[in-house]
Amino acid sequence: MKPAVFLDRDGTINEDVGNLFRVNDIVFIPGSIEALKKLQEHYLIFIITNQSGIGRGEFSFEEYLKFETEYTSILSENGVIITETKCCPHTPEYGCSCRKPSTQFIDELSANYGLDLAASFSVGDHLHDPEMGSKSGGRGIYLLTGHGRKHYRMIEESSYKPDFIANDLMEAAGIILGL
Numbered sequence: 001m002k003p004a005v006f007l008d009r010d011g012t013i014n015e016d017v018g019n020l021f022r023v024n025d026i027v028f029i030p031g032s033i034e035a036l037k038k039l040q041e042h043y044l045i046f047i048i049t050n051q052s053g054i055g056r057g058e059f060s061f062e063e064y065l066k067f068e069t070e071y072t073s074i075l076s077e078n079g080v081i082i083t084e085t086k087c088c089p090h091t092p093e094y095g096c097s098c099r100k101p102s103t104q105f106i107d108e109l110s111a112n113y114g115l116d117l118a119a120s121f122s123v124g125d126h127l128h129d130p131e132m133g134s135k136s137g138g139r140g141i142y143l144l145t146g147h148g149r150k151h152y153r154m155i156e157e158s159s160y161k162p163d164f165i166a167n168d169l170m171e172a173a174g175i176i177l178g179l
């Protein structure tokens, strides 16, 4: 069984510009590509992303899929292999079963790839990112990049507490690889 790191995309790997579906709008957060390179030496890397702009009709699922292919290619050209990406296109109001912090995508990936969820991590800049990892039996890391600093107060108000808090993905990689 292989351990995995489930990464949020916007605000975690790249800056969260809102409705990101154009290649020219990608701004990688400093150190994030290096962090992914370190992590992939020991973990399978997956992206799990909520893209409610699709559900609101702000961009189409076809535009999303085209972008996802280009995004994965850019990372690949930089030496980073994303094993698979999962996207929830729904608005919170829609009431789907796949939107984070749902563990549905993790459960599907675990079944397909034979993952060691207890040894896996979920990382991102919203509380639902680490929460998804903890709910699936692994651990969660909250990042202060993206919206993380702005929403930091929500940690105090929430009954869920992340296992770790890191300044950025590079620091999170250090925590994961140092354990």
Ligand SMILES: [Mg+2]
Pocket: 008, 009, 010, 011, 012, 016, 124, 125, 126, 146
């Ligand atoms: Mg995010």
Ligand SMILES: [Zn+2]
Pocket: 088, 089, 090, 096, 097, 098, 099
């Ligand atoms: Zn969904």
